Amino acid sequence: MGTLLAKGIAVFFAGLLGGQVLYGFAKAPSFLLRPPGAQGEEDFLARCIGCGKCIEACPYVAVRSAPFAVGPAAGTPVIDAREQACRLCEGFPCVGACPTGALRDVGVRTDVRMGTAVIDEELCIAIDGGIRCEVCYRSCPLINRAIDIELRPRAGDSTHVLFAPVIDEEQCVGCGLCVERCVVGDPAPAIRIGPPQNAPPPAPQSAPESAPQSVPEGAPQHASEKKGT
Numbered sequence: 001m002g003t004l005l006a007k008g009i010a011v012f013f014a015g016l017l018g019g020q021v022l023y024g025f026a027k028a029p030s031f032l033l034r035p036p037g038a039q040g041e042e043d044f045l046a047r048c049i050g051c052g053k054c055i056e057a058c059p060y061v062a063v064r065s066a067p068f069a070v071g072p073a074a075g076t077p078v079i080d081a082r083e084q085a086c087r088l089c090e091g092f093p094c095v096g097a098c099p100t101g102a103l104r105d106v107g108v109r110t111d112v113r114m115g116t117a118v119i120d121e122e123l124c125i126a127i128d129g130g131i132r133c134e135v136c137y138r139s140c141p142l143i144n145r146a147i148d149i150e151l152r153p154r155a156g157d158s159t160h161v162l163f164a165p166v167i168d169e170e171q172c173v174g175c176g177l178c179v180e181r182c183v184v185g186d187p188a189p190a191i192r193i194g195p196p197q198n199a200p201p202p203a204p205q206s207a208p209e210s211a212p213q214s215v216p217e218g219a220p221q222h223a224s225e226k227k228g229t
Ligand code: SF4
Pocket: 035, 036, 057, 058, 059, 060, 061, 062, 063, 085, 086, 087, 088, 089, 092, 093, 094, 095
């Protein structure tokens, strides 16, 4: 019995540590990207019971259980945008599955306030390297709203311009698709998701029905079908 208990505990901790390695948190990040419908970290932590229903409901395997490295928030649902960003599914299955209202008040994509994208201009090859990249721009589900391309003059070059991505903080919902796709990775992606900088949605809406939503076409059904695995 004692051996079985010890084995169970070992498996539990190995699973959490495995999640830590898999999901890229070597140490506690300053900002945790929560699924759509979280209403600020304090509200979210007060309501989330760590049941994992949102994790089970996510057809893209974007939502995972936070590892020990995040401290007291371990076991709560997080998204590592670089690993697998949120697809802003129609109907928001993650929100519909949440039994406590920790995820709520999201009807359409523009209601989402997960975070705000931030571009590191020193790492961006379009801004610092002069290459017409536009990968983040073309990845964005709110293209030309949350992110746009700004033509900027090049230093010492009166003929050519820079095609610089710029974020509209009011429009960006923090889904992280731009982070997932950024072609720069060393020492870090040139774009990251920070805390939301935009205003709350205009009027609260009731949470969607809790009935499971249909799985979007092309969505992986299991972690092993996730991209790159
Ligand atoms: S909106 Fe879709 S992809 Fe994003 S966390 Fe919810 S279920 Fe997952």
